[in-house]
Amino acid sequence: MTDPLVIFTPSGKRGRFPVGTPVLTAARQLGVDLDSVCGGRGICSKCQIQPSYGEFSKHGVTVADDALTEFNAVEERYDRVRGLKTGRRLGCQACIQSDVVIDVPPESQVHRQVVRKAATDRDIVMDPAxxxxxxxxxxxxxxxxxxxxxxxxxxxxxxxxxxxxxxxxxxxxxxxxxxxxxxxxxxxxxxxxxxxxxxxxxxxxxGFDETPIFGLAIDLGSTTIAAHLCDLKTGAVIGSSGIMNPQIRFGEDLMSRVSYSMMNKGGDVEMTTVVREAINTLASELASEAQIDAARIMETVFVCNPVMHHLLLGIDPVELGQAPFALATAESMTLDARDLDLNALNPAGRVYILPCIAGHVGADCAAVALSEEPQKSKDLALIVDVGTNAEILLGNTERVLACSSPTGPAFEGAQISSGQRAAPGAIERIEIDPVTKEPRFRVIGCDLWSDEDGFAEATAGSGITGICGSGIIEAVAELRIAGLLDPKGLIGNAEQTGTARCEATGRTNSYLIHDATADGGPRITVTQGDIRAIQLAKSALYAGARLLMDEMGVDTVDRVVLAGAFGAHISAKHAMVLGMIPDVPLDKVSSAGNAAGTGARIALCSKAARTSIEQTVREITKIETAIEPKFQEHFVNANAIPHATDPFPNLLSIVDLPDVSFNTAGSGGEAGGRRRRRG
Incomplete structure (x- = not known):
């Protein structure tokens, strides 16, 4: 019989293991970031994991209730003495019996995710509710x-x-x-x-009490939850933090979570419960770090996509998974904190949720509009909030359009062979010399490049563990610039490219970035499958932007704004080489940081802003990508790197893209082949 399939979240790493294999052993063999310091004796509790049960159509598995062995004496003793959260197991004790999906919670990860959603400076006219x-x-x-x-x-x-x-x-x-x-x-x-x-x-x-009161501005994303703790008198941000959204174990993308709710009775309740618990944890940690009484947090503003919106409210998102993608309500909402079980805050505190724009364009997009104000722009601005589900705004003083595009989790390092979430040790920047074809890179937590003195010592603590979203974007673009990747997305072999770093992997090739196997470390490569995952993600993003441009009747835009934590760390040049965004002069590409979080802060600090965005949302024209016939055409053309038909004159005036071809017959251009002329 086939060995059971084990899928770890949030990393997405998977493999088959014999029945009876301890979860910790499977995690170590797959390179999953699961901590353990006691040698598997069930003493340290660092290897706690959370198995999930039910049907997971995204992964193609059904997890039975007995997918792991029952609690053993070691776990029972630990639970009795120190306590385990409901549903948690010790990875060193629980053994695999059949197919299973296992979540590694943040506290069990050696290299904690860096949720890079820091607050950006913004002048706000204070008018708090x-x-x-x-x-x-x-x-x-x-x-x-x-x-x-x-x-x-x-x-x-x-x-x-x-x-x-x-x-x-x-x-x-x-x-x-x-x-x-x-x-x-x-x-x-x-x-x-x-x-x-x-x-x-x-x-x-x-009596007279001038102790400050506070509010939380929360960007509830499908992958991460980011919060800013703000003084409600001054608007000052006194603390910012973020955690992984624990719903990832039910599905990395939104439709997977909708599917989980459809396939598993009570699945929506499970997802609502875990996300509310996570928000309470985040609020408590922020209050503790800021050394304030959590009861002084009296108001919370949420921005989120429609599926997160419904799951936060305890509404089954099933209708959002099928046409016509109907929301239970698109209006803004004002509630009591206790309605959402937010017991870490003031029990009588209030919650404001920004309005949604449409069934797939949520309150997070409304918050971006509040922050960036495309309706006040004299030039035509394309605003892209890059994430697992990208929200796109296009507009100026005359008209504003919006759509969402299902990019999936590849941009965040998921579904990538050596991919990981942003954490210390993850490659976040990379350059490939177009002559020698050799790479140099930087990792999160270190400002040195890999070829600089002191790099090995500076990264000894974290190691070099994988490649995160911004790193994989740059890697694919650099492969294209160096002539190792052709416009169709094919990696050449060693003979075609002139470098042994291009290695045969079955019928395709991969590019070796870093090999630490001699020291027991990982072997980090970019595979043909990785390229395909990035192509699919960037094609969905570009196709969404093109649909809005079609509706506006234009072939170009004046400027591009990259929003979101991921957008803030993308190189504009590499994004354009990849074909993620339309061609504009590079100085017309800017980052707005966490614009959704900024919009949440503005709404937290200003009643007038709430009134304004509620009116603005009613005036935005929504384009539904799922039913637009040209979406598929744009998607297919966008598969090429940078694009099959759209010219990129601004890009080609500053970057040479080798005119190479590595088809399956092996006939294509050789290393250093003909180069496309500058525009």
Whole structure:
């Protein structure tokens, strides 16, 4: 019988192992980043893993309840003494019985993911929905039958011109003791709805309390969750952090998660539960790092794509997986934190979720529009938020268009043979000498290039572990520039390219970047399969942009803005060589950083911004790539590197792309073949 298939997330690495193989052994053989310091004796708990059960159509497996061996005595003892989270196993003790999908949580990874979604500087006119007000309330009186809440309302009306408030039961319970502790002087935290102007009592403190209150701006992505902790008076970002979205174990892309919900009863509830737990963990860690009381976090703003939007709210996303891709609601929402089980925050805190644009274009795209304001641009701007699902905006003062494009996780290092998420030791930059065909590279956590003195010593701690998204983009583009890759995406063999680094791998070839096997390290290559995965991802991205350009009636754009954490680390030149983005002068390509996160911060700090984006979203024209007949044509043409039909004159004026061909018959150009003339 065929050995069981083991699939590890978030790395995507997989392999077959005999029944009875410990999960830790399988992880080590596949090069999965799973920690262990006790030698597999079940003492250190570093190798905790989370198996997932049910049907995974994306992976083509069904995981049975008995896919791993039952809890053994070592795990039972550890659980009894130190405790294991629900569903967790020790990788050194759990053994493989049949096909299984196993998630390696962040705390079990030696090389933690670097969630590169730092806050960018932005001037914001402060107009927060939640603010503090000091009031002096009339004392209780035998001759006045009004309650404490009513007398608080009177004080707010007389002293702050605030008319009418509501109070949840949790705050009402503490109202009387707090008022009396402060001798009927108090500081209240009020949240004002930007639409109806009504005020809600979030918390109350005795006397004059000028301790800051805070808000969270959260970009809930399909791969990562990034949060900025902001002072609600000044707008200052006092902490930023991010974690992997634990839903990855149910599927790396959005449609895989929709499919998991369809195929597994209660699957949507599972995914909602784990993402809310992750948000609570992230909020608690941010509060701890900033040394503040988490109860002072009184408001949270979320931006997310439609599938994440529904799973956050506890809505089954099944309708988003089939035409007409209907949202349960596209409107903005204001909720209580407890509605989303956000118990790490102030229990009466408020949550605002930006509006979605359409079934596949979510609140994250609305946040990018709020941050970058294409509707105010005099020139034609193409704004691309690069991620597992790319959101694209094209517009100027006359019109704004939007679409989403299913790029998949390849840009983030998944589905790549030596790929990994961004973490210390991952190759993030690479150059290939067009004459010698030799590579040099940089890894996350080290500013030196691999051919510079001190590189080996500087990377001794992290090692060289794989290649992340920005690295694979540059690697493919550099292969093309160096003449090792032809326009169709074929890697030449050693004879055709003149370098032994191009190695035969079955019927195709691969390029060797780094070989540390002599020291027990990895062998990092770019394979033909890797090239194909990148071609598919970049073709979807470019085809989406071309559809918007068709609708706008243009063949060129004036400028390109790369948004998102990944977009911030992409080289503009390499992105254009690859054909990810339309041809423009390189100085017209800029990075907006985490624009979705910036939009979330703006909405957190400004009621006027919320009103503005709700109006803007209604004026954006949505293009549905899934039903556009020209999408496939654009997709096929975009498979070439950089493109089969679209000219790239700006690119070709600064970069020579060798005119080589490495077809399966082996006849094509030789190393250093004819070069395309400069435009």
């Amino acid at each position: 939640t603010a503090l007000y000091y009031v002096e309330v009339a004392e209780a009186d035998m001759h006045d039958p009004s309650g404490d809440l009513e007398r608080l309302e009177t004080a707010l009306r007389d002293q702050w011109d605030i008319d009418g408030i509501t109070a949840p039961l949790s705050v009402l319970r503490k109202l009387q003791p707090v008022l009396r502790k402060g001798a009927f002087k108090a500081t209240v935290a009020l949240n004002r709805d930007h639409n109806d102007g009504k005020h809600r009592l979030i918390d109350i403190f005795p």
